[in-house]
Amino acid sequence: xxxxxxxxxxxxxLLGQHVVLVAVSLAIALVIALPLGTTAARHPRAGxxxxxxxGILYTIPSLALLALLVAAIGLGPSTAxxxxxxxxxxxxxxxxxxxxxxxDPALVDAARGMGLSARQTLLRVEFPAALPVMLAGxxxxxxxxxxxxxxxxxxxxxxxxxxxxxxxxxxxDDKIVAGALAAAALxxxxxxxxxxxxxxxxx
Amino acid sequence: xxxxxxxxxxxxxxxxxxxxYADAPAAAVSGVNLTVDAGTFAVLLGPSxxxxxxLLRTINRLVEPTSxxxxxDSVDVREREVTTLRRGxxxxxxxxxxxxxxxxxxxxxxxxxxxGWERSRLAARVDELLTLVSLDPARYRGRLPRELSGGEAxxxxxxxxxxxxxxxxLMDEPFAAVDAIVRASLxxxxxxxxxxxxxxxxxxxxxxxxALRLADSIVVMNAGRIVQEAPPAxxxxxxADAFVRSLVGVDAQTRRLALERPLIER
Numbered sequence: 001x002x003x004x005x006x007x008x009x010x011x012x013x014l015l016g017q018h019v020v021l022v023a024v025s026l027a028i029a030l031v032i033a034l035p036l037g038t039t040a041a042r043h044p045r046a047g048x049x050x051x052x053x054x055g056i057l058y059t060i061p062s063l064a065l066l067a068l069l070v071a072a073i074g075l076g077p078s079t080a081x082x083x084x085x086x087x088x089x090x091x092x093x094x095x096x097x098x099x100x101x102x103x104d105p106a107l108v109d110a111a112r113g114m115g116l117s118a119r120q121t122l123l124r125v126e127f128p129a130a131l132p133v134m135l136a137g138x139x140x141x142x143x144x145x146x147x148x149x150x151x152x153x154x155x156x157x158x159x160x161x162x163x164x165x166x167x168x169x170x171x172x173d174d175k176i177v178a179g180a181l182a183a184a185a186l187x188x189x190x191x192x193x194x195x196x197x198x199x200x201x202x203x
Numbered sequence: 204x205x206x207x208x209x210x211x212x213x214x215x216x217x218x219x220x221x222x223x224y225a226d227a228p229a230a231a232v233s234g235v236n237l238t239v240d241a242g243t244f245a246v247l248l249g250p251s252x253x254x255x256x257x258l259l260r261t262i263n264r265l266v267e268p269t270s271x272x273x274x275x276d277s278v279d280v281r282e283r284e285v286t287t288l289r290r291g292x293x294x295x296x297x298x299x300x301x302x303x304x305x306x307x308x309x310x311x312x313x314x315x316x317x318x319g320w321e322r323s324r325l326a327a328r329v330d331e332l333l334t335l336v337s338l339d340p341a342r343y344r345g346r347l348p349r350e351l352s353g354g355e356a357x358x359x360x361x362x363x364x365x366x367x368x369x370x371x372x373l374m375d376e377p378f379a380a381v382d383a384i385v386r387a388s389l390x391x392x393x394x395x396x397x398x399x400x401x402x403x404x405x406x407x408x409x410x411x412x413x414a415l416r417l418a419d420s421i422v423v424m425n426a427g428r429i430v431q432e433a434p435p436a437x438x439x440x441x442x443a444d445a446f447v448r449s450l451v452g453v454d455a456q457t458r459r460l461a462l463e464r465p466l467i468e469r
Contacts, residue, residue: 110300113265113373114314114363115289128304 003163004178011163015182018159021077021152022145022190025084029092029141032085037096038122050093058090062151070155080152080159087148088141095137099130132202139194146187150179160186212242212403213276213370215262220271222257222427231257232427235271239420242401244394246414248450249424255407258424259373262405263292275371290314293364293372293402297379299356301348307333307359308344314367332362335399336392354385361393365400374406378413390416411451415439415458423447 004011036054040047057065065086069079103126111121127134153161163179166172220235232254239245247255260266261273264285273280280288301310308329315325330340336358348356357377364372374393378386394417397404408414414421415435423431423438423446431443439458442448451458 104298104300106296106298106300107302108300109265110294110296110298111302113263113289113294113296115286115291115317116313117286120317125302128302 003172003174004181007178011160011178011182014158014160014162014179015186017077017157018146018149018161018183018186021080021084021149021157021159022142022186025081025145025149026088026138026142028081029085029088030138033089033092033096036089037093038100040093041097041100047097051097054090054093057086062087062148063154066151066155075156077152077157079155080149080157084145084148084152088145091141091144092137095134095140096130099133099137100126102133103129132198135194135198135201139191139198142190142194143187146183146190150183211370212401214241214274215239215245215371215403215405216274216277217258217261218272218274220258220261220273221269222254222261222266223269230269230427232261232268234428237422237429237432239403239405241276241403244397244404244406244417244419245422246406246408246418246420247422247424248408248411248414249430250450251409253424254427255409255424256375259375259405259407262371262373263289263294286317290317290367291369291371293367293369295357295360295364295372295374295377297376299348299360301351301356301359301363303348305348306344307338307346307348307351310348310359311363311366313363318367320367328366329362332366333359335365335396336362338362352385353381354389357381357389358392361389361396365396365402370402372402372404374404376407376409379408379410386413393417412458423450 036050040050062083065083066079069083073079073082107125107129108121111125112118116124149157149159150161150164152159153165160179160183163175163182167175167177167179216239217235217237220232221230222232223230235258247258249255257266261268262275262280264280275292301307302313305313308326311329311332312320312325315328320328329344333340333343338355338358343351343355343359348359351359357380360377361374364374377393378389381389390413393404393406396402397417406417415438418435421431421433421435421438422429423443425446431438431447433441433443438447439451442451
């Protein structure tokens with residue numbers, strides 16, 4: 001705790017980097033997962049392929065994936081973001097598929113029958129109806145990325161992982177505790193905030 | 204109460220219609236030739252799986268026939284762009300399918316909004332329709348679907364289907380999911396709405412009493428084919444075959460008696 005208090009400015013700077021890493025990754029991951037998940041929900045065969053691919057990528061150990069990415073695109077935050085985006089896909093695509101498949105078929109039938117186009121039905125009816133399930137996926141992805149992003153420090157991407165790696169190298173337990181506490185707090189805050197969003201849209 | 208300007212209904216015709224689903228051995232609908240005259244309340248009656256819903260869904264092209272044609276006022280439904288066609292046809296289903304995140308007013312306004320109606324006209328139309336289906340606009344227009352009972356939701360469903368003044372209204376077992384008392388009041392309601400608007404209604408049900416109560420013309424279907432087409436009284440007095448006789452059942456005599464009053468009222 002001493003480090004956390006004595007170096008509050010540094011910890012909060014690293015916390016800020018961590019938040020940016022996670023937020024940027026999550027945003028990019030969503031932009032990719034929405035169309036992929038929608039396609040997967042619509043076309044079972046493509047869906048199997050998409051989910052299998054995301055599943056395989058998800059099983060690659062994070063250090064191994066980072067090492068491969070460093071070899072391909074070098075050190076730095078952008079490399080970490082690529083890795084985090086890849087990991088989030090599995091969780092987010094599944095959530096989009098589950099959300100869309102869970103939409104009451106009568107809603108879609110009514111929408112199409114009234115003359116909404118496929119696109120209008122998706123945007124005005126299916127996405128809003130699937131939103132609570134999709135948001136649950138975003139929440140799980142956010143918490144997972146907060147944890148995973150600590151490894152990003154290993155490839156010079158910054159974030160709270162810096163404290164963990166420095167602590168390990170210099171055998172400074174206090175530093176490790178500071179990093180771990182800050183990361184855990186961030187994960188809890190993200191979880192609570194997104195749970196709040198879920199409740200709001202369910203209402 | 205100002206009654207909406209009555210749109211005269213359109214004539215709906217089926218010619219040599221056949222529908223065959225890709226994975227099914229038998230045709231869902233076959234050899235259907237049928238004319239539903241403008242302004243008629245036609246009820247498609249039959250057991251589940253007889254093809255009545257499939258036939259209904261060929262009218263707004265939710266189902267495309269394998270062969271044959273569907274005409275609305277002599278125009279092939281395939282000649283019109285599918286969403287344009289559907290926006291001109293009312294559609295109400297058993298599960299209602301109100302958009303859960305839209306208020307009652309927004310739900311009712313969906314099609315008129317797609318058609319680009321002005322705001323002031325929309326708001327007036329919503330209130331007019333809520334009144335038409337016996338819901339107080341002030342109390343109901345701002346509610347969300349989950350704040351409605353089953354019967355209220357279906358009234359809103361009917362209002363929504365009528366919103367853009369369609370000349371044809373399709374109803375697929377609309378009252379099957381509500382209890383008997385609510386069903387009876389909804390039936391009275393739709394009969395009254397039909398008398399007021401003279402929209403052509405094609406109504407699917409498996410409930411004989413409902414068909415007898417509402418229909419100008421009953422179309423009995425079995426195994427994808429039309430078995431008999433007749434006004435309610437004639438269906439009871441003169442069933443075409445053993446299937447129709449068993450469908451209207453041993454109660455035919457009682458049912459005929461029950462028919463007399465509504466017939467006089469008409």
